[in-house]
Amino acid sequence: MPALQRTLLREDASVVGLASSDPEDLALSATATASSTLTELAAEALLERVPLTADAGLVLPVDPELTGLELLVDAERDTELVVELYDPELGQNYVPRRLVASVTVPVAAGPKQWVGTGLRWSPGSARNAFVRVRANEDLALYSTDGPAPGVLGFTHVPLRPEQESPQPLREWTDDGLLRRAFCFRAGGTAAYAPARAVDGYARPYAGPHMWVSEPLRDGVGAWLELAWPQPVTLGRIDVLADDDVNEDLINLHHHRTPFETLPTLLRDYRVEAREADGTWRTVSRSTDNRRRRQVHTLDEPVTSTALRIVVEATNGAPSAHVVAVRAYA
The missing domain is CATH 2.60.120 (Jelly Rolls)
Structure with a gap:
């Protein structure tokens, strides 16, 4: 059962009230910080x-x-x-x-x-x-x-x-x-702290479980950083955005939402890894995103002590919402 649960959670299945403890997910051992947080x-x-x-x-x-x-x-x-x-x-x-x-x-x-x-x-x-x-x-x-x-x-x-x-x-x-x-x-409140994006939850449970930035400013992005005390090798990074689980979405077409894409979803963002000299290098990017989950499989694994999700734009929400970041070798 634990193996099945880990697989379901890794594939972003909705399992109410169960936090991921996947030993292969390096994000769970990272320290999360951010450029800003809604407090x-x-x-x-x-x-x-x-x-x-x-x-x-x-x-x-x-x-x-x-x-x-x-x-x-x-x-x-x-x-x-x-x-x-x-x-x-x-x-x-x-x-x-x-x-x-x-x-x-x-x-x-x-x-x-x-x-x-x-x-x-x-x-x-x-x-x-x-x-x-x-x-x-x-x-x-x-x-x-x-x-x-x-x-x-x-x-x-x-x-x-x-x-x-x-x-x-x-x-x-x-x-x-x-x-x-x-x-x-x-x-x-601490409900939107960076640590909420690496606490193992991917759905609301006794709280929203996501990082939320302060409102974005034109031309200025917001970033969520995961850092490790020692270098880790990263080959795949999963980014889970906020698909607003309270939204009334059906496929019977008897009503439409006032938007084509959920405003809370990230639209444009990049994934960066910190180099040995402290500079940041873009290792993956997503533009015009319309999905909750994006899996970034890197062309080549990178070894780093930190990675960042740099949000450039959302699909309409004033702040960046990141439900979870997962990192695998």
Whole structure:
């Protein structure tokens, strides 16, 4: 079974909750650094006003802790905002399971107020948090477009009496919130650190498990570096990009996405190896990429103490997303 699991993971099969421990993958023993990293967990760009006529849900990666949470709120009159924090408990869960904390916050009448909830959570290990905002017809939240990986928005839809209950998965929908969430601020995070690209995971599990750069600037790329204390021989490098597993992709053609290629995928990047004199040499390149996984088999093996994935452009996302890098002799 372990051999089969290693083969499946090496070929990028989706095995929920299982991290690769492939002894042939040199990347697992590398130290990862990057030119920049997204370290603030927030979504502040206003898109649409969303009246709080039903409970709202917000999934956030918590790594290593949640030090606070603010929500952008409209209030028709003086009222109260009720917010609950849940632990989904299982890494594959995106539903509220165990109540961690509940707060009731007074809100004065007025538009576009950042309301602090005072919620804090130190779960002991990286995981998702499910934030439930209770319905209040005097309040409205704001949606935002293109939140960071692992941030999801939901609306609560109570089951009809004739339906089997409880079924938390069926009680929450992302209708109208696909590729969106609610405006929030949650402080610092390590969820997108370079080390996440070499932790053995290739799919979300108790967090997004990928490196995310700060927004790219015109003409300036972002790089992810893997380094070893001693030279290693590299003959094949696999680069796994973010294909947004939350995207609704089907082959029945009854709807289309607003894009031809997933924006989160890397478009143009190069693979570099560090020479003995400290300079960097390009050993492979990908242009106009439209795939999640690219296998770079080098013309000749190289011996080096470090390699870099230098992202020049994405297919639309403001930041570079690298789910995993794998390196083999």
